[in-house]
Amino acid sequence: MRGPPLVFGMSESAVTSLGHDELQALKAVGLDGGLSGSVKVSCASLAERLDTSTQTASRRLQQLESSGFLDREIVSDGQWVSVTETGQQALRSEYADYRRLFEEQTGLTLTGTITTGMGEGRHYISLPGYKQQFESRLGYTPFPGTLNVELSEASIRGRADLSAQASVPIDSWEDDERTFGAATCYPARLEANGRQYGPTHVIVPDRTHHDEESLELIAPEKLRDELNLTDDDTLSIHLEEASTE
Ligand SMILES: Cc1cc2nc3c(=O)[nH]c(=O)nc-3n(C[C@H](O)[C@H](O)[C@H](O)COP(=O)(O)O)c2cc1C
Ligand SMILES: Nc1ccn([C@@H]2O[C@H](COP(=O)(O)OP(=O)(O)O)[C@@H](O)[C@H]2O)c(=O)n1
Ligand SMILES: [Mg+2]
Structure with a gap:
């Protein structure tokens, strides 16, 4: 069976092999509407936009298709082209770079590596x-669970700034037998x-068994699957500064 992680594994290696010229062609198809469905593309007009020959534009589309960034259907008077999931990821990754370049840096970014914890997170997160x-x-x-992150040296120090970030309190509560501790949640993007x-x-x-050198994350979905993570992979956590209004 061919599940999502396998497909992503393919795409990951493809993303790293995407050259500058192919990226420009992929972006042009996306701007024409290829991110939301198939668009009719003529190699002549693509060539003009990319300032290249028709043959080169045609070759770029072929390369993008064979590396899994585009789907194409050739018809008698041209071709219908759409950007694949892998192609979208490549464009998003570029977009993230430009955002980092031009957007005002506020909040806090912590980085670390994925680790396996003690298997207790799922129990606590599931408690009513x-x-x-x-x-x-x-x-x-x-x-049900927490994704555990071992912070880098700089982020262990940076963690002190967590208190300046936006947060949501989770209150302590009790059942017939014991009291369960409070917690603080900080909205984040990964x-x-x-x-x-x-x-x-x-x-x-x-109350936790973990020290200041690690953090736990919760999300609506299993992050190991959504971000294709295994132990020792690097992860960035962007936190939002608390509003001063
Ligand atoms: C929402 C939440 C509440 C918790 N409350 C308690 C608690 O009351 N007492 C306690 O010993 N640990 C508590 N823990 C911490 C766990 O014992 C443990 O430190 C950690 O969350 C387990 O993570 P791991 O299985 O990912 O290693 C809580 C954890 C979470 C996520
Ligand atoms: N949103 C989440 C929460 C947990 N997880 C993972 O789900 C599993 C169960 O979480 P857990 O906290 O009980 O386990 P450990 O973190 O102790 O290994 C672990 O492999 C977590 O890394 C995840 O991928 N995404
Ligand atoms: Mg955990």
Whole structure:
């Protein structure tokens, strides 16, 4: 069976092999509407936009198709072209770079590597006393578990700035037997393997077995699948500065 991770594995290697010229052609197809469906493309007009020959424009489309960035259907008077999921990822990754270049940097970015924890996260996240609060205060039912991140040296220091970021409190609660501790959730966007993911939250429980050198993340979906992550992969966590209004 061919599941999503396998497809992403293919696309990841393809993304790294996307050259500048092919990227320009892919962008042109996207601007023509190829991100939301098939568009009719003429090699002559594409060539003009890319300032190249018709043969070269045609070859770029072929290369993009064979590396999985475009789907094409050749018809008698031209071709219908659409940007594939892999192609969209490549364009998004470029977009993320430009955002980093030009957008005002606010908030906090922490980086680290993915680790396996003690297998307790799924138990806590599933408890009804927490689950109801996540649903009403975060707006989603979290995937049962926490994605554990071991912070880089700089981010262990940067973590002190967490208190200046936007946050959502999760209250302590009790059942017949014991009290469960409060926690703080920080809205975050994630970036890994050229993909972005949000909304998601860093969760810092008041009582935890983990130290200052790691963080836990919760999200509506399984992040290992959504971001194609395995242990030791690098992940960036962007947090939003708390509003001063
Ligand atoms: C929402 C939430 C509440 C928690 N409350 C408690 C608690 O009341 N007492 C406690 O010992 N640990 C509590 N923990 C922390 C876990 O024991 C543990 O430190 C960690 O979350 C487990 O992560 P891991 O399985 O990913 O390694 C809580 C964790 C979460 C996510
Ligand atoms: N939103 C989430 C939450 C957990 N996870 C993963 O789901 C599994 C269960 O989470 P957990 O907290 O119980 O386990 P560990 O973090 O202790 O390994 C772990 O492999 C987490 O890394 C995820 O991929 N995405
Ligand atoms: Mg965990």
